[in-house]
Amino acid sequence: MSTTGVSIDVARQLRAICGEAHVVDDPEQLKSSWVFFSPYPTVGVWPGSAEEVAAVIKLANQDGLPIVPSAGSVPQILGHDKQPCMVMSTTRLTEVEHYDHADLTVGVGAGTTVAQLNAMVSADRLMFAGDPPAPGRCTIGGLLATAAQGPLRHGYGAVRDYCIGIRFVTGDGRRAKGGGRVVKNVAGYDLMKLLIGSYGTLAVITSASFKLFPAPGQTRTFLAEFRSAGEALRFRDSVIRSPLSPMCLELVSPGARKLMRPEMTDDAWVICIRAAGSDAVLARYRRELGSAVTRELEGEIESGMWRAIENFPLCPEEGRINEPFPPVRIQINVLPRDVFRVIESLERATWGDAIGVAFVGRVGVGHVLATAWPINSEVPWPPGVMVEELKKGVGDGASVKFEHASNPWPIQPPSLASMRAVKQALDPRNILRGREIF
Amino acid sequence: MRIPAVVDQLRKIAGRDAVLDRPEDLMLYEYDAGVRKCTPVAVVFPQTTAHVSEILRLASLSGFPVVARGAGTGLSGGAISPEGGVTLAFARMNRILEVDAENMRAVVQPGVVNQTLSDNVSHLGLYFAPDPSSQKACTIGGNVAENSGGPHTLMYGVTVNHVTGLTAVLPHGEVVHFGGKAAECSGYDLTGFFVGSEGTLGIVTEIMVKLLRRPERVATLLGIFETIDDGARTVAAITAAGITPAALEMLDGWTLRAVEAACHAGYPLDAGAVLLIELEGLAELVEEQAAAVREVCVQQKAREVRRAKDETERALLWKGRKNAFAALGRLAPSYYSQDGVVPRTRIPAVLHFIGGVAEKYGLCIGNIFHAGDGNLHPLILFDPRDPAQLKLVEAAGAEILERCVSMGGSITGEHGVGLEKRNLMPLLFTEEDLDVMLSLHNAFNAEGVLNPGKLFPTTRMCAETRGRTTNPVLAAEGM
Numbered sequence: 060m061s062t063t064g065v066s067i068d069v070a071r072q073l074r075a076i077c078g079e080a081h082v083v084d085d086p087e088q089l090k091s092s093w094v095f096f097s098p099y100p101t102v103g104v105w106p107g108s109a110e111e112v113a114a115v116i117k118l119a120n121q122d123g124l125p126i127v128p129s130a131g132s133v134p135q136i137l138g139h140d141k142q143p144c145m146v147m148s149t150t151r152l153t154e155v156e157h158y159d160h161a162d163l164t165v166g167v168g169a170g171t172t173v174a175q176l177n178a179m180v181s182a183d184r185l186m187f188a189g190d191p192p193a194p195g196r197c198t199i200g201g202l203l204a205t206a207a208q209g210p211l212r213h214g215y216g217a218v219r220d221y222c223i224g225i226r227f228v229t230g231d232g233r234r235a236k237g238g239g240r241v242v243k244n245v246a247g248y249d250l251m252k253l254l255i256g257s258y259g260t261l262a263v264i265t266s267a268s269f270k271l272f273p274a275p276g277q278t279r280t281f282l283a284e285f286r287s288a289g290e291a292l293r294f295r296d297s298v299i300r301s302p303l304s305p306m307c308l309e310l311v312s313p314g315a316r317k318l319m320r321p322e323m324t325d326d327a328w329v330i331c332i333r334a335a336g337s338d339a340v341l342a343r344y345r346r347e348l349g350s351a352v353t354r355e356l357e358g359e360i361e362s363g364m365w366r367a368i369e370n371f372p373l374c375p376e377e378g379r380i381n382e383p384f385p386p387v388r389i390q391i392n393v394l395p396r397d398v399f400r401v402i403e404s405l406e407r408a409t410w411g412d413a414i415g416v417a418f419v420g421r422v423g424v425g426h427v428l429a430t431a432w433p434i435n436s437e438v439p440w441p442p443g444v445m446v447e448e449l450k451k452g453v454g455d456g457a458s459v460k461f462e463h464a465s466n467p468w469p470i471q472p473p474s475l476a477s478m479r480a481v482k483q484a485l486d487p488r489n490i491l492r493g494r495e496i497f
Numbered sequence: 498m499r500i501p502a503v504v505d506q507l508r509k510i511a512g513r514d515a516v517l518d519r520p521e522d523l524m525l526y527e528y529d530a531g532v533r534k535c536t537p538v539a540v541v542f543p544q545t546t547a548h549v550s551e552i553l554r555l556a557s558l559s560g561f562p563v564v565a566r567g568a569g570t571g572l573s574g575g576a577i578s579p580e581g582g583v584t585l586a587f588a589r590m591n592r593i594l595e596v597d598a599e600n601m602r603a604v605v606q607p608g609v610v611n612q613t614l615s616d617n618v619s620h621l622g623l624y625f626a627p628d629p630s631s632q633k634a635c636t637i638g639g640n641v642a643e644n645s646g647g648p649h650t651l652m653y654g655v656t657v658n659h660v661t662g663l664t665a666v667l668p669h670g671e672v673v674h675f676g677g678k679a680a681e682c683s684g685y686d687l688t689g690f691f692v693g694s695e696g697t698l699g700i701v702t703e704i705m706v707k708l709l710r711r712p713e714r715v716a717t718l719l720g721i722f723e724t725i726d727d728g729a730r731t732v733a734a735i736t737a738a739g740i741t742p743a744a745l746e747m748l749d750g751w752t753l754r755a756v757e758a759a760c761h762a763g764y765p766l767d768a769g770a771v772l773l774i775e776l777e778g779l780a781e782l783v784e785e786q787a788a789a790v791r792e793v794c795v796q797q798k799a800r801e802v803r804r805a806k807d808e809t810e811r812a813l814l815w816k817g818r819k820n821a822f823a824a825l826g827r828l829a830p831s832y833y834s835q836d837g838v839v840p841r842t843r844i845p846a847v848l849h850f851i852g853g854v855a856e857k858y859g860l861c862i863g864n865i866f867h868a869g870d871g872n873l874h875p876l877i878l879f880d881p882r883d884p885a886q887l888k889l890v891e892a893a894g895a896e897i898l899e900r901c902v903s904m905g906g907s908i909t910g911e912h913g914v915g916l917e918k919r920n921l922m923p924l925l926f927t928e929e930d931l932d933v934m935l936s937l938h939n940a941f942n943a944e945g946v947l948n949p950g951k952l953f954p955t956t957r958m959c960a961e962t963r964g965r966t967t968n969p970v971l972a973a974e975g976m
Binding site for chain 2: 234247250261300339392470485
């Protein structure tokens, strides 16, 4: 091993595969390239093709060198075992494999950012329905690996609903695919479902194909403010039971509101409803939503507000990601009825005012995105506290995911044995991240 | 174990009246709605997850293969027994276990008939969205195994988009629970992975599904065209206008005449093609979309666009569409239904190609399909009593599917691979793709107890699954 923890021979072979410019093993350079990582990796590689990804993974298998796949935008804690570790970035995989605008389908490399994809298709009045935080940095590969979602989750479904094909390299270096480029296809196993949300533990995603949607024409956003979460959720129920089918139905907690707009001092819970359609359709929304609506937004103010909600988890992370106890992002999925209990649990997890907690949620479908950060260094790091409170409030059945922890599933999934079998089939040497999971 | 001993054991597990082994009974289970046949050695009707678990444990120990069967309406041979196999028929596991109207969920056993679930929740204003044409007979367990679709999957997605959790039994009898009632789960999405795995990974015994709220308004339009080309071009034009109908179906002139003769649905007898277009949602939106669709149809040379005046007229139009396969039974002893998919802009080209194939092989091929998502169902008429005709029909079918793949499409959109298309899988997938799928198959079903001979090309199955050991991880966990 060299001083960096990776043998000179491995570094030489990585350079032979990816090119001199695309391998970094200098500690100082690694620090500047992977500022989001803790601890820093011992080598970073940027393969330029699926073939190079496969060659790197095969090499890592020979040397038993663990790999953390990354697009570089999401902070990741790599674990604390201090062993040599390679971070593989897919940001160079940006090829457009197909774009069939009349068929409403597109296939792009995993390194394409969500913003780049939307810029490409918006010229044809189409839309990609993924709206994760930081779309300018978040890549398609990262979006799929973490099953990240934003406010459009309410009206357009999760990424598992509109990803129609996926190409990847398994943990043992096999290049393969699932699905294809047509919107309906049941040939072979549904490997999209298996890899989406698998946090890079089974394979490195190299490209994917998606259904696109017609971009909405005019939109409006209706805001309704409430004094308590319970009142806000009762309003949500009335919207769900109505004939309306909004693009977005979002709950913003008072804490999240203050993070996004520090000048806001009141403790209102806000339900934001975004609707698209003609004047007649929007008039119907006004009638149905009635007097609960206190404001109606349009134009740049409207889109700015939705951008703020998409990017809300970034607020507490600014400048704090390298702290010993950085802020943590948590995705929670429950039945819509159980959202209230999630909120109660999150509020209990503040330990008085020792932990900062804020959240937004696609509460019509039972999804809550929370962020937590320590205010008082005397208290434990938030994740443990939050998991305990969520377990007490919602039970072991709640789906809880940590966005950038070494183990994304802090509550042990009930299907762990079957997950291990799948892991063994695709990554028998446990090369891809997963040492703290399995 | 000899067959009589197997039957005795099965009776001990499921009950004396829950096993069939007389040849005249078994004949009823030797086929599905496709063209292949094989008689099982026994049919057993489990009533609980524990029965399924015991049966699979027995199968693993004794070495007999098992295939699960819902209503036998599948079109790819998925429920056909392998040689020497036992069929698990789910007719007695047909209870709706829970309806959670507040969260719009239901928990059902696999033998629940698709339509029955919607009928049982209609008083709550809810329904189950996947709607295969056979929905009056097909079971939700079968829908899960094949990841079935239907006309309305254009807007709402196929079965996997509506399943949130499963209880399944693995080959050695282990009972596993994937997902739950919430939309997403912790860990890998094994629910999504198991849906559409055609009974080759585990046997599903409980299914948690999403229910949808009935739309405020539904508009059903019938676009009537002089030529099939005009109809086919309209499909892409509707999408290009930014409209996603709930359903967008096409029948060619030859098929609609056969359907009209059988169903009296009100289809025009002299048209070249019709499009059945359904729009759903908020009243204001549906009315605007109906006007826009009408305009697009007229621009694309529709001779007439009719709108169903009421629910009776709407039901009649759909009766014609959903009974179309049966209606063709009036014209020939049997038919072979294909399930290829193409990008929707390629529909005109692929229909021309199918016309050429019909001419080349001297066959009658009707087209009735889910045009909105490019999912074709060419129906090739033939007489199964003539083996030469069957060979011809299969060759014609393969040629059509090869063309679908070459246009960027797939060999199956909703019927599954099964026996019928397993040897066409290499058209879509490389050796390495299939190798990865086979590793996953072997992680759960290494000894091939569950539905052997399906989904994978015959060459790979023979060489790579027989005699494999159980996945070491599951084995280490006592599974």
